[in-house]
Amino acid sequence: MKDTIWKICCALVIIIAVLTLSPLVLSEGKHKPELMGMPYILWVGIAISLLLWVITYVGVLFHPGKDD
């Protein structure tokens, strides 16, 4: 179970990385929709960074070599 969750975390990080580098995030000239005045690329970038941090946190809890 521990190992599976860790592998899911690894897969999620790869998927998020690919999506971030896709036109979904890196859309040329796009700065809307805004959030709290922040342009699209900035708030989405911040959200992605926080999401990756959360996944890393979960990954740490279930890392197979945690207690080595």
Next chain:
Amino acid sequence: MLQKLIIAACIYILIIIGLALYSRKGERTSKNYLMAGSSLGSLLGMFTFAASLFSTFTLMGMPDFFRVHGVGAWIFLAFSDALMVFGVIWFGYYLRKSVKESQHEYLGMAGFMEKKFNSKWVGYLMFIGVFIFLVPYVAIQIRGISIFLNQAFPDALPLWVWASSLVVVMLVYSELGGLKAIIYSDILQGVLLLIVVWIIGVFCLNSLGGMEAMFDQVEAKNDKLLSVPGPKGLFTLQFFIGSAMGIMLLPFSQPHISTRIMIMKDNKSLYRMALGLGFFAILVILPTAFIGMYGAINYADLSPAEFLGKTLFTDQSEIIAVLVTIGLIAAAISTSDSLLFALGGELRSLLKGEDKQMVNIARIAIVVFGIVCLVFALLSNDQLVLLARTSFAGTSILAPLIFTGILAKNPAAHKWLAIPTLIGLILFVCSSLGILPKVYVGIRAEIIIPIVLGVIALGAVFLSRS
């Protein structure tokens, strides 16, 4: 103002030299002097990792990067750093496991690779690779802070005196106390960095009337700053991929960072440290965006040095300006000394002989490396972020060889991988200097070279297994 700065700088220097003297306890062995005893807890680990990672490049380079190229700079650094943190957990585990299983006393990646590949040439290649790309990285730290000080106090001292003084300070305290001294001072420097960057960031945000008003003004001034690829078209997909690859691989390709993975007490401490680092990265990078936007609105046409001089110094109250200056000096010193020390460690890891004598050779080498970096700092240009990025990308070329050493069952069978790695390094240096093209089959050299080397390494390992 200069008088206040001198007083504050003297206090700061006294504190770090005091810390260096405090950490002189114990015998001066390689393990104590170069690896700080290898039993670091997560909090100390986080500060030393953060202080050596976030440097002048972050505090001065990133605001300028946001100012000139826009908010896409967030993806360039914060996104890449988030991936790097996950990589520390993912592959840091394998690095530590591999060192443990080989029963090797880790003193540097070059020595470890020499042992794993059973080839001194692999060790030499590793050392040359990191030396070529770390010297410019140290140089931009020294140059960055020196041009700032020169801008802030134009009539006080020439650039070369500022630069030389910084190098002398960092050499004195790292020579005195070794890696432990650097780690203790990193706490002070990490906290200072965080405080300073937020003070300036909040000042910039407030003076522009808050977040929404700030971005409205940026849009009115130059709306291309609010999206990719930015006003100068820098932020392309390939730029982001190249940056992410270079930064993700830093913990393994740059010795000052891999040393910090190896000196953690245990895996649990390593993971906690990485989590703290991930959060620290977001906290440090966010205010640099505010500072950059402030510059884009008020100082769009100035040079990087003039913009930083005005934003970080002239526009601030005297106390804040002094604090900022000390924070900048701290940021530059904390990264540079770690890098110089890591170069010494890499050299030590290749030396064979009586330990005390080898440590002394490494100490002399650190001074020599410091002088080389000083000369380079006086000759290099002011594009801090782009020079740093070249350093990240350059060392990433070593990564396929390093990962083969860590992950392959019998790395010694693949020692020939040093040859394509050497060719890759030469190609990258030539394309960076403009001798060879920067783009091959439509792909930038910094992406295609590590990918080709990675495919070769994977192919070699796969074929030997089957």
